[in-house]
Amino acid sequence: MKVLLLNPEDTPYSGEWQEHLWDLIVDLGWAGPDCHRRWGQQLGTQVISLYDFQEPIEVFRKVNEIIDVGRNQLLDSQGIDWWELIAAVQYEKLQFLCLLNRLKEYLGTSADLTASRPPTNLFEQVWDRRIPCFHSRPSRRMNWEGRAGRVWNLTPAQIVEVAFDKWDADYKLRRYANLQLRLRNNDPLVLLPSPYVNVSRVVLAYASLLPERKFLLVSTRHSGKWKSGHPNVLRTSLAAYARSSRRSRREAESLVKGWDELKRVLLTGLPELRWATQAGYFNDFAERLAAGVCARDAWWNLLRNEPIESVLCGDDLNIYTRIPLILAKQMGLRSIYCAHGALDATLLFKQRYADIYLAKGEMEADYMARICRVPQERIEIGAPNARANHGGRKEFSCASRSIVFFSQPYEVYKGRPEEAYREILPRLCNIARTHDCKVIVKLHPFESRRERKRLIERVLPPSKRSLIEISACRFASELFDKAWFGISVSSSVALECAQQGIPFFNCGWLEPKDTGYVQQFTKFGAGQLLTCPEEIDSIPKLIRETNLRDPSSLLCETINSKSLERFMFGDLPSEVQKAVPTFASKVAGRLLRRVFYPSLSKAGYLFTRANRFQSLAVITYHGVLPSSYQEEDRFIDGGMVRTDAFRRQLRWLKSHYCVIDPEACHRWLMGRGDLPSRAVLLTCDDGLLSTATEMLPVLHEEQVKCLFFVTGSSLCEHPVRPWYLQLYLLLLCAPRGRTVVQVDSLRLHFNLGSRQERCAVWWRLVKELSKYPADKRQMIVNQFLDVLRLPREWDLSYRQEPSLRERYTTLSRSNLQQLVDAGMAIGNHTLSHPLLSQSSDEVSWKEIAGTQAELQSVIGTPVWALAYPFGDRGSITPREISLAEQAGYDCAFLNFGGCVHRQSLKQRFALPRLHISARMGIAEIEALVSGLDWSLREQFARYRFAAAS
Numbered sequence: 001m002k003v004l005l006l007n008p009e010d011t012p013y014s015g016e017w018q019e020h021l022w023d024l025i026v027d028l029g030w031a032g033p034d035c036h037r038r039w040g041q042q043l044g045t046q047v048i049s050l051y052d053f054q055e056p057i058e059v060f061r062k063v064n065e066i067i068d069v070g071r072n073q074l075l076d077s078q079g080i081d082w083w084e085l086i087a088a089v090q091y092e093k094l095q096f097l098c099l100l101n102r103l104k105e106y107l108g109t110s111a112d113l114t115a116s117r118p119p120t121n122l123f124e125q126v127w128d129r130r131i132p133c134f135h136s137r138p139s140r141r142m143n144w145e146g147r148a149g150r151v152w153n154l155t156p157a158q159i160v161e162v163a164f165d166k167w168d169a170d171y172k173l174r175r176y177a178n179l180q181l182r183l184r185n186n187d188p189l190v191l192l193p194s195p196y197v198n199v200s201r202v203v204l205a206y207a208s209l210l211p212e213r214k215f216l217l218v219s220t221r222h223s224g225k226w227k228s229g230h231p232n233v234l235r236t237s238l239a240a241y242a243r244s245s246r247r248s249r250r251e252a253e254s255l256v257k258g259w260d261e262l263k264r265v266l267l268t269g270l271p272e273l274r275w276a277t278q279a280g281y282f283n284d285f286a287e288r289l290a291a292g293v294c295a296r297d298a299w300w301n302l303l304r305n306e307p308i309e310s311v312l313c314g315d316d317l318n319i320y321t322r323i324p325l326i327l328a329k330q331m332g333l334r335s336i337y338c339a340h341g342a343l344d345a346t347l348l349f350k351q352r353y354a355d356i357y358l359a360k361g362e363m364e365a366d367y368m369a370r371i372c373r374v375p376q377e378r379i380e381i382g383a384p385n386a387r388a389n390h391g392g393r394k395e396f397s398c399a400s401r402s403i404v405f406f407s408q409p410y411e412v413y414k415g416r417p418e419e420a421y422r423e424i425l426p427r428l429c430n431i432a433r434t435h436d437c438k439v440i441v442k443l444h445p446f447e448s449r450r451e452r453k454r455l456i457e458r459v460l461p462p463s464k465r466s467l468i469e470i471s472a473c474r475f476a477s478e479l480f481d482k483a484w485f486g487i488s489v490s491s492s493v494a495l496e497c498a499q500q501g502i503p504f505f506n507c508g509w510l511e512p513k514d515t516g517y518v519q520q521f522t523k524f525g526a527g528q529l530l531t532c533p534e535e536i537d538s539i540p541k542l543i544r545e546t547n548l549r550d551p552s553s554l555l556c557e558t559i560n561s562k563s564l565e566r567f568m569f570g571d572l573p574s575e576v577q578k579a580v581p582t583f584a585s586k587v588a589g590r591l592l593r594r595v596f597y598p599s600l601s602k603a604g605y606l607f608t609r610a611n612r613f614q615s616l617a618v619i620t621y622h623g624v625l626p627s628s629y630q631e632e633d634r635f636i637d638g639g640m641v642r643t644d645a646f647r648r649q650l651r652w653l654k655s656h657y658c659v660i661d662p663e664a665c666h667r668w669l670m671g672r673g674d675l676p677s678r679a680v681l682l683t684c685d686d687g688l689l690s691t692a693t694e695m696l697p698v699l700h701e702e703q704v705k706c707l708f709f710v711t712g713s714s715l716c717e718h719p720v721r722p723w724y725l726q727l728y729l730l731l732l733c734a735p736r737g738r739t740v741v742q743v744d745s746l747r748l749h750f751n752l753g754s755r756q757e758r759c760a761v762w763w764r765l766v767k768e769l770s771k772y773p774a775d776k777r778q779m780i781v782n783q784f785l786d787v788l789r790l791p792r793e794w795d796l797s798y799r800q801e802p803s804l805r806e807r808y809t810t811l812s813r814s815n816l817q818q819l820v821d822a823g824m825a826i827g828n829h830t831l832s833h834p835l836l837s838q839s840s841d842e843v844s845w846k847e848i849a850g851t852q853a854e855l856q857s858v859i860g861t862p863v864w865a866l867a868y869p870f871g872d873r874g875s876i877t878p879r880e881i882s883l884a885e886q887a888g889y890d891c892a893f894l895n896f897g898g899c900v901h902r903q904s905l906k907q908r909f910a911l912p913r914l915h916i917s918a919r920m921g922i923a924e925i926e927a928l929v930s931g932l933d934w935s936l937r938e939q940f941a942r943y944r945f946a947a948a949s
Contacts, residue, residue, distance in 0.1 A: 332874020871895025
């Protein structure tokens, strides 16, 4: 069977191939079935489209399967998966490969294939043989002519922007022109990253709902900039924060080496990946990688230097706007995704980094949950401005209005714009002539006015061209006042028209079947479905006779400002909200600790100021270092104190404050008693063995009681090493070099070099492993011994040396009883100390509630308090707070914040604590416990809020 593979830039009757007889012509682009039927009749052969082989949504799921092969194997120091990031952008190429594979199954391997033009190397990879083509390799002159033609279709501004995108992707030039745009701002900000004006429009619409909050619109390219006034929105460019460093260049080089290793994995994976790699689909991967690392550094620089509180992203497919979403998750910032279009099928294969997925209405929420399988609990409904026409369909004279055809950049998706125009425009012109109105062709921002004008001249005779008006206005809403009805091929403008009561019609016969958008639009009343070109002629009759229902309540539901505030900033109490430290705040912090607080302490101010109101300072330690222990690592040991420092701090607290019994604190929290003036409660997390050997004797000596939070490991008969400490020690002892980890379903690719790099890898692994149940997580950690190529006796010193054993193992059941016999109180620190925000609902519940009953049976008293593991803002979500209450605890503690006041008792499951670390002096501790430190933070926050308003 002779088969012609027809390139989307060719037609079956305009080339050398028309002189040959073909058994089958396969159109590698997409057009309507009427087009292929017409071609078949003219040529006397069968014509099909490659896109006839796709089923709704299934191709996207296949793309996810392809991307999944390389996930978590090309991670950088910030935990960004560069394979997933870059491969997702090229999903259309991967879709094309999936369809070619289906075509191969349909044709078999014996078909006589010929391509209309090169490149044929992809077809040769798929069919594993040489595929001839009619056009020989294009000459240099033909290449230049083709490029010149494409440039001619662009405006000067578009040419400049494309040039910068291509040759200044790392902002080496643009950063110098944008340095003045760096803000040096101190007001709390919500970050709005945007690559295009359509994205800017959506996120700014949400920003307008919270005028008391300040937002920062960061454009990654010129087309994302917005000039119209939003008084609560600051504007800057990502280029202003770009910088170049040796470390980044070295990391980029290391990632490129990792990419070379990953390519070998891809070649042995799915056939689509092998074909793509061998055909050169990923030849620019290293270049994209280098530019992406520069963009990552620019975002990191911005997030470090500006007080960003949360991120609202309108496009998480674009690499440059997806990176801040990932970094926000790593930094514990709240993040929200709101699709700038009507629906987003790419959610089927993108990793989900946002905390909340905002759907504009029931239609989008249904698509997210049913089609894209986004967890229901992460979907919230709320549009920025529904602008619904609550009176139903508008009634007006068609003579005073125009037909609006919303065009699309069809060729970007291998479509045939000329065939779409040929099937739609002549019929629209007939309607316009009959009803004495115009046809407005509204161009997409990616379309060229010059090229579309030439296309219209080809498909319409002069008598009909006079009825056409081309509009390149930025937004479809600018044409609503002129619209009689709208028509398009799967455009999100269907929602906007439906909201305004403007009849809208979807050309369903022209839509590729991959997304299912038109079916979803029709299901929820966002326009009527047309199944063939002939139905266009009946549109006026349909408008007159059909009772179009008002679907606005299903399509868009305006969000109220309180809900948006809750989504952006979570349900944690305002007094424990943690702001991102800026450079200025870091300098101020050093001055406070080293100069201001010591001076106030010597002057006696901190003593006289302390606790004028009935409140409680809850101090938390993470243990005492064994006396013979030599400090190895500031990162892992910085949260603990030495025995002499602990004794000194305890004596100072006793002389200046009233250190209360944990049971007295419990009675006060439950409203069954009062607190003495200057009340302080001691707590200690993690339940390490050194608390019994080093901390307990000092507490007994000073006659002070402490509330110890222990994990499920302390229920064992013998001391055990917690999984997160074992993991850290494994990484610390592992040899230098790049490592590929493939354990169970976990696949990671990282570099073990400096101690800082190892710390970053450890934290990334903690987040990944926290997704697993405790027993499976421990099993995976045990397998790291072989993965990291360590000898069996790698931890001999940690097991034999008493000080190391006390430092890195937990209390046993007998040690726990020793604490109880000494009068200490015991609280729960979860089953195995995971990062709860990364765990599933089932795992989180088992961690919080699983050991409570057994712990109570061992100590013989109720366990009334819980301390969240890690305890910072990024480790806690409203889910954990709710689970702690459901599990029957009376209160739960965080690991940051100020003092506990009476009004804090309404949030008993998110009580703040003051963390004491190894490097704190008495003056800084006095400022913390007196409430001055947190009071200064709150006053500064109120000042910034007032300035923002």
